[in-house]
Amino acid sequence: MCDVCGCGQHDHSHEHDHFVVSDDTTKRNVEIKKSLLSENERVAQSNREHFDRHGILAINLISSPGSGKTTLLEKTIEALKNELKIGVLEGDIETERDAERVRAKGAAAVQLTTGGACHLEAPLVHKGFHALEKQMDGYPDVLFIENVGNLVCPSSFYLGEHIRVVLISVPEGEDKPAKYPKAFKTSDVFIITKSDLLPYFDFDVEKVKQEALSLNPNLKVFVVSAKTGEGLEDWFNFLREKVSEKKGEKVSGG
Amino acid sequence: MHETSLAMGLLDSLNQMAEKEKAKKVLKVRVKIGKLSGIVVDSFVFAFNALKEQFPKLAGAELIVEETPILYRCNECGKEFEVETVFFPECPQCGSINLKLLSGEELEVVDAEIEV
Numbered sequence: 001m002c003d004v005c006g007c008g009q010h011d012h013s014h015e016h017d018h019f020v021v022s023d024d025t026t027k028r029n030v031e032i033k034k035s036l037l038s039e040n041e042r043v044a045q046s047n048r049e050h051f052d053r054h055g056i057l058a059i060n061l062i063s064s065p066g067s068g069k070t071t072l073l074e075k076t077i078e079a080l081k082n083e084l085k086i087g088v089l090e091g092d093i094e095t096e097r098d099a100e101r102v103r104a105k106g107a108a109a110v111q112l113t114t115g116g117a118c119h120l121e122a123p124l125v126h127k128g129f130h131a132l133e134k135q136m137d138g139y140p141d142v143l144f145i146e147n148v149g150n151l152v153c154p155s156s157f158y159l160g161e162h163i164r165v166v167l168i169s170v171p172e173g174e175d176k177p178a179k180y181p182k183a184f185k186t187s188d189v190f191i192i193t194k195s196d197l198l199p200y201f202d203f204d205v206e207k208v209k210q211e212a213l214s215l216n217p218n219l220k221v222f223v224v225s226a227k228t229g230e231g232l233e234d235w236f237n238f239l240r241e242k243v244s245e246k247k248g249e250k251v252s253g254g
Numbered sequence: 255m256h257e258t259s260l261a262m263g264l265l266d267s268l269n270q271m272a273e274k275e276k277a278k279k280v281l282k283v284r285v286k287i288g289k290l291s292g293i294v295v296d297s298f299v300f301a302f303n304a305l306k307e308q309f310p311k312l313a314g315a316e317l318i319v320e321e322t323p324i325l326y327r328c329n330e331c332g333k334e335f336e337v338e339t340v341f342f343p344e345c346p347q348c349g350s351i352n353l354k355l356l357s358g359e360e361l362e363v364v365d366a367e368i369e370v
Contacts, residue, residue: 026370030275032363036260036285039267119256153256156292182292 040157043122047129047160054139055250056087057243060159062183063167064176065149068193070098071226072167072235073144077105079236084243087140089128091120091148098146108136119153120145122160141243151176155183163242169194170203177212184215189222191235196225257294260361261301265309268366272311277368280315284365288322289338290358295319315366324358 035041051058061069070090077086088109090098099111110132112124125145133139145161147154155166166187168176171194177184184190190212192205209221220238224231264285272280287293299317306312327334328345329352337343344351 026278027281027367028275028277028370029365029367030271031365032271032283033365034267034363036264036287036361036363039263117256117259119259121259152292156256182290 037156037158040122043126044158044160047122047126048162050129051143051160051162052250055141055247056139056143057141057163057239057246058143058145058159058161059163059165060145060147060154060161061165061167062147062151062154062187063149063169064151064172067149067167067169067172068226069146069149069167070101072191072193072224073102073107073146074105075226075232076144076236076239077102077107079232080239081106083240084141085136085138087129087132087136087143089120089125089132089143089145091124091146093117093148108132108140110135114148118148118150119157120147120159121157125159141247142239151180151183155180155186162246163188165189165191167191167193168208170197170201173201174203174208174211177208177215181215184212184219187216187219189238190219192221192223194225194227195223195230196227257297258301258305260293261298261305264302264363265305265312267363268312268315269309271366272368275368275370277311277370279311279313279369280366281369282316282318282367283363284318284320286320286322286360286362286364288358288360289324290355291361293361295321320364322357322360325356326353327356328353 063069073088080086086107088099088102088107090102090109090111091114092098092111093114093116095113096111099109102109110128112120112128114120114124129143145159164187166183170192192208198205205223212219212221222231222235224235268280268283287295287298299319302317306315323336324338325334325336326343328348328350330350331345331348333345333347334356335346343353345353
């Protein structure tokens with residue numbers, strides 16, 4: 001029998017219409033059916049399980065550069081540091097500056113420098129969180145992950161967070177939800193920052209809210225100013241509530 | 255710019271697959287990318303081709319991208335329709351905004367052809 005195709009013929013001049021001989025016998029198709037993001041998602045899921053096990057509320061902050069992520073964190077730490085243990089992972093392309101800023105306010109912080117990448121990925125968060133655990137000698141109640149300033153790429157990478165927050169500052173303009181829909185579609189909370197500047201800009205808060213909600217009806221919206229303190233108390237109360245929910249889950253889940 | 259990370263992730267996983275399957279080389283790989291996935295296909299292909307040289311078994315691999323359309327089904331009247339934009343889609347037949355997304359968010363490696 002022919003050991004190439006098992007056709008029982010030794011004369012290979014006949015037509016192999018049921019089989020492609022020659023080089024193709026060494027070719028094979030492999031089904032993969034995996035997401036392009038599957039490795040990131042696998043690590044993100046394990047981050048999430050780790051956070052859940054220790055009753056940690058993890059929050060991923062996404063915005064353009066300069067929207068006020070770090071300033072909002074500074075205000076949040078000042079207000080809540082006596083009631084909650086706060087840990088921060090600071091994502092940037094370069095420098096330790098943001099980690100230094102939040103440490104100065106009294107939170108534990110680890111700087112994640114991506115060395116060029118425009119977003120954080122789950123494996124870097126995993127590594128950074130272990131460094132944070134060491135620094136804190138324990139676990140935070142709430143973990144803030146400040147993403148690299150960028151309204152595009154970070155929205156594609158799940159890090160294991162429970163809550164995703166997207167921020168827009170008033171000077172950036174009211175067309176951001178329309179132009180960067182994915183960040184809004186994948187977030188849970190939308191914070192409009194620098195509201196003290198509203199008198200100086202054509203920024204219609206209601207219109208922006210409506211556009212964002214039409215992309216994602218489940219968004220919880222806050223309008224804040226770190227300068228005047230407007231709206232911050234609502235944001236703090238939201239955090240208090242979510243942290244205690246998370247603690248409750250841990251207790252009830254054993 | 256995250257197309258580069260995704261292309262690198264794809265190459266890594268293909269390389270692992272090639273080792274596991276004891277392949278001499280990978281000839282083709284097919285991926286599905288939806289128009290809502292946020293991936294710029296040209297950048298992704300560019301990054302794939304620029305980086306594949308680093309993997310001896312992948313250096314000759316051809317990347318075939320199937321771009322999937324943004325397809326909705328109306329939950330009110332059942333009409334299925336395609337749109338080009340993510341913003342404010344509504345049913346062209348009855349005007350409803352109660353819609354189910356059928357395709358457009360794909361980011362999937364379908365299969366690969368290998369030489370063993």
